[in-house]
Amino acid sequence: MSTIIDSGLVAEHNAKLRSNLEADYAALGGMLERRGQNIEQLTTLAQGFAVAVPSWGVGTGGTRFARFPGPGEPRNIFEKMDDCGVIHQLTAATPGVSLHFPWDKTDDVAALREAATRHGLYFDAVNSNTFQDQAGQEHSYKFGSLTAASAQVRAQAVQHNIDCIELGHALGSKALTVWVGDGANFPGQHNLRAVLERYLDSMRGVVSALPADWQVFIEHKLFEPAFYATAIADWGTSYACATELGPQAKCLVDLGHHAPNTNIEMIVARLAQFGKLGGFHFNDSKYGDDDLDAGSINPFQLFLVFNELADAALREGEAFKPAYMLDQSHNVTDPIESLMSSAIEVQRAYIQSALVDRIALAHHQEQHDVLQSAQALKQAFRTDVAPILAMARLRSGGAIDPVAAYRSSGYRRQKAEERPARAGASGSGIV
Ligand code: PSV
Ligand code: MN
Ligand code: MN
Numbered sequence: 001m002s003t004i005i006d007s008g009l010v011a012e013h014n015a016k017l018r019s020n021l022e023a024d025y026a027a028l029g030g031m032l033e034r035r036g037q038n039i040e041q042l043t044t045l046a047q048g049f050a051v052a053v054p055s056w057g058v059g060t061g062g063t064r065f066a067r068f069p070g071p072g073e074p075r076n077i078f079e080k081m082d083d084c085g086v087i088h089q090l091t092a093a094t095p096g097v098s099l100h101f102p103w104d105k106t107d108d109v110a111a112l113r114e115a116a117t118r119h120g121l122y123f124d125a126v127n128s129n130t131f132q133d134q135a136g137q138e139h140s141y142k143f144g145s146l147t148a149a150s151a152q153v154r155a156q157a158v159q160h161n162i163d164c165i166e167l168g169h170a171l172g173s174k175a176l177t178v179w180v181g182d183g184a185n186f187p188g189q190h191n192l193r194a195v196l197e198r199y200l201d202s203m204r205g206v207v208s209a210l211p212a213d214w215q216v217f218i219e220h221k222l223f224e225p226a227f228y229a230t231a232i233a234d235w236g237t238s239y240a241c242a243t244e245l246g247p248q249a250k251c252l253v254d255l256g257h258h259a260p261n262t263n264i265e266m267i268v269a270r271l272a273q274f275g276k277l278g279g280f281h282f283n284d285s286k287y288g289d290d291d292l293d294a295g296s297i298n299p300f301q302l303f304l305v306f307n308e309l310a311d312a313a314l315r316e317g318e319a320f321k322p323a324y325m326l327d328q329s330h331n332v333t334d335p336i337e338s339l340m341s342s343a344i345e346v347q348r349a350y351i352q353s354a355l356v357d358r359i360a361l362a363h364h365q366e367q368h369d370v371l372q373s374a375q376a377l378k379q380a381f382r383t384d385v386a387p388i389l390a391m392a393r394l395r396s397g398g399a400i401d402p403v404a405a406y407r408s409s410g411y412r413r414q415k416a417e418e419r420p421a422r423a424g425a426s427g428s429g430i431v
Contacts, residue, residue: 001120004085005409010399013408017390017400024387032383037355039388045354046392049347051282051324052096052124053339055104058083061291061329070334072415077104078115079419083336085119090405092398093343096124098325099171101164102134109170116171125175125217125279125323126168130157131225146202147182147195147231154198158205165209175278175323177252178206179219183226183233195231200244207245217252217278217323218242222259224289234258235267242276250278254327255294255305256285265304272312272320279323280305282346291329293338295345302345303381306353314358334412340402344389351388355380 003010029039058080060070074080081097088094097116106112116122130145138156143149145157157180165176182199184190207216220238223230232238235251242249251271258264271277284290284297295302313320324346330338357376364373390400399405406412 002118003089004082004119005089005405005411009409010090010405013405014394014400018394021387021390021394021400025391028384028387032355036357042351042354042385042388043392043395046347046351046388047092047396049093049350049392050095051093051326051343051346052098053084053087053094053343054098054100054281054325054327055080055084056100057326057328057330057339058087058335060335061331063331068331069421070330071421072412072417072419073421074415075419077106077112079415080104081112081115081119081121084121086336086406086411087339087343088119088121089397090393090399090402091340091343092393092396093347094339095121096325097121098124098127098177099168099173100127100129101160101167102129105167109167113171123168123171123173124325125177126164126171126173127177127179128161128164130160131179131181144180144182144195144231146178146180146206147199149198154202158202161206162209165206165211165214169211169214174213175215175217176206176210177217177219177279178203179221179252179254180231181221181225183223183230184228185226186228190229192229195229196237196241199231200241203241203245203249207248210248214248215278216245216249218245218249219252219254219257219281221254221257221289235271239271239274239276242278251276252279252281252323253277254281254283254289255301256281256283256289256291256327260287264301265308268305268308269312272308272316272322277312277322279325281325281327282342283326283328291327293328293330293333293345294326294342295349296342299345299349300381302349303352304377306349307356307377307380309350310353310356311358336406336412337403340406344402347389347392348385351385352380352383355383355385 032039059073074083084097130141133140139153146154148154168176210216218238218241220232220234221230222233238251242251255264282294284292284294286297326339326342328342361373361376364376394400
């Protein structure tokens with residue numbers, strides 16, 4: 001594996017911060033020991049953590065109003081892979097890349113595989129895109145894709161998903177995530193039941209093309225672009241469809257795809273209980289599908305999601321392996337910095353959830369000691385595990401402070417020269 005940022009620079013950066021980190025680590029280790037927890041075990045856990053980066057996240061996103069291109073934006077999938085390589089090099093927590101087709105489509109599969117190997121990366125779930133029309137496309141998705149009334153449109157959308165599976169298969173991916181924007185803007189526009197019947201019919205065609213060791217993830221979203229009735233609007237619909245479609249079909253929870261104040265951790269618990277939790281798109285939001293950095297608005301919610309995942313992992317054992325991916329859009333920050341920070345926030349929630357004393361919690365719950373039950377979670381959430389995360393990075397060859405190391409490397413400045421700005425890069429993450 002070759003590093004993109006000079007490894008000497010990273011070593012220099014780490015050397016400067018190392019003694020402070022060791023002091024903080026020793027202090028935290030002592031505190032955790034008094035609570036009966038072993039910091040070394042937690043650091044090993046942190047080193048084993050991975051969350052995949054969305055290829056579309058490394059470009060500057062936008063809103064429905066405007067897009068302001070950032071300096072040095074990647075112009076194609078190979079440049080995106082370089083940026084993903086930097087994120088993994090410095091965080092040591094993002095070995096997976098989630099591709100989006102046709103945004104990331106390439107005829108040179110071997111070169112893409114080679115780029116991944118060079119950066120120590122692999123391909124996580126691939127995503128299909130039937131929410132936009134592509135240049136030269138025969139049928140428009142204006143009135144739906146997998147659920148369209150037109151059989152020709154549906155067939156085209158099914159075929160695109162099959163193409164994604166084939167390309168993903170050639171790249172070593174093991175799952176397809178399907179999100180459709182299909183839905184109605186007005187009451188009466190659709191026969192609500194017929195739309196879901198057509199969705200299931202189309203998805204049967206997609207599922208039948210899955211290799212035996214593949215999964216398909218159904219991603220629900222409350223609204224947008226459809227503003228009255230979205231075909232796959234909620235986890236209930238997603239669960240019902242995944243059940244209809246068989247064991248290879250599971251549900252994907254994008255944290256931003258729910259109404260404000262929805263109890264997402266309970267959705268996670270339900271899907272895990274019934275064996276249908278396929279994976280996540282982590283991000284954060286205040287109002288809708290805001291695609292803000294993970295943990296930037298409601299880190300307690302992220303912790304509570306991981307608290308359910310920790311409970312499920314205990315119950316289900318090794319077999320419980322939902323896919324962890326980020327899905328964010330960066331309009332006012334450097335995408336590489338945001339993605340590194342988000343990966344660390346998700347890793348933080350994972351380690352904080354490992355701090356919960358589950359035996360004590362179960363005891364408090366049995367005793368109806370509500371206050372202590374809540375405190376058992378709060379104590380874990382309040383614990384600053386930053387030294388564990390930094391030590392995990394150091395030991396795995398990453399940077400103690402990834403954003404600082406990235407800034408001092410001059411990577412963005414250098415890319416700004418190599419990759420001249422252009423408006424409207426594809427895969428902008430506007431959706
Ligand atoms: C839709 O809002 C979504 O969350 C889906 O995951 C898409 O694939 C992604 O955003 C990219 O626009
Ligand atoms: Mn998503
Ligand atoms: Mn979204």
